[in-house]
Amino acid sequence: MNLKQLEAFVQVAEGGSFSKAAKELFLTQPTISAHIAALEKELNVRLFVRNTKEVSMSDDGRELYQYARQIIDLQKKIEERFESGKDGGKHLITIAASTIPAQYLLPKVLIQFNEKYPQEQFKILETDSSKVVTQIVDHVADIGFTGTVLEKKHCRYIPFYKDELVIITPNTEKYRKLQEESVGNIKWIMEEHIIMREEGSGTRKEAQKQLKHAGIVTDNLKIIASIENQETIKKSVRQGMGISVLSKLATADEVEAGFMLAFPIPKADKGRDINLVYNKNYQLSRSAERFIKVVKEVYDIER
Structure with missing residues (x-):
């Protein structure tokens, strides 16, 4: 049993959906399913009752949820406490962005992100859309913003703005x-x-x-x-x-x-999509996850 498995379990329990949990945690749905299956095997219980329309917790699942929620909350408190130091709390997020998002959309996000997480730092790489995707594929950047969707393996695109x-x-x-x-x-x-x-x-x-x-x-x-x-x-x-x-x-x-x-x-x-893109093959840092959540908040994207 590990924190990632418990985090996946809590997200499925609260959202009632494996796909919603995958989006919230920036993972694939098979990864979420694997985490839940591993938990069920280790604890020798059935955590969810599944049917074609919804996912609900079993009695054992509801009992585990009480403990798991406490563990996740405690994890967040630990992160907040020890990431607040002057030096230890600074993390660098590398962002690749094409011209339109870099100059007209990102500033609004950066201001709000800085207000919420003043200990975080970011580096902006402005380039064209195709190079943004290449930098995400090559893991040069953590997060990308692009007006073009290129069929590259491992890339997940989240449209967040319509550009006419x-x-x-x-x-x-x-x-x-x-x-x-x-x-x-x-x-x-x-x-x-x-x-x-x-x-x-x-x-x-x-x-x-x-x-x-x-x-x-x-x-x-x-x-x-x-x-x-x-x-x-x-x-x-x-x-x-x-x-x-x-x-x-x-x-x-x-x-x-x-x-x-x-x-x-x-x-x-109505316009082309401006997309946020990241590499599904690499585990996003907590800082990068926070940044994506702020983008969703600023541009009112459904989680």
Whole structure:
């Protein structure tokens, strides 16, 4: 018997679900099942009564729960007591994030996390979406934030924010007239110079997908530049170099100030998912688990 088994048991008991317990503890459902099976074998009792709709505790399970809950509570008290020291309580969480979450979504999380756990430290690695996933797979980072889901083994993605893309243009008479006359039609972009985000960018991949849904063949676009820094892209658009497709979140200030215009993409859905990602093959540190819980709290994600 060990703490991980008891922790799994308590989560299943309180949530009434093996899958919910797996999400809460950042483990796979088979791992939760294995923990419960090991407990039942060691104690020679049946802890849960299972049917197709729900999981409920047996009489032995209810008795064990009283003890297990006390042990888990005591474990937390020990952690809080001995992680509060000036040096011993400091842990480094390495976070890899693509541009949009790094610049516009993470700051809100970092502020709240720092208020709740001032002894914790974090390191932010800003890169493109594909490299974020690579760093998670290679265990370079503990937690990642990306706008792209890549089918990599061991990665678990948790969508937490919907990011809408828009076509941005200079705020000139030409584009103001287009905004009035071409509602729901963006065929005109075929004649424009296009500035795109770099290859590997989640924004670029999503832009290509949404433009295709709107009937725009992206191979036929007049792409004149691929730029990594979105601030450079926005400045280039403002100065008339071309138009671009960027996150609505990233362009809101410039559009509100009247420096640029934003056109919605027809037939686009509610936006792309920005995802939190971590490697299921590695045990998350308590600090990383806490960070994920704060993300869920800030962006109101169901546990």
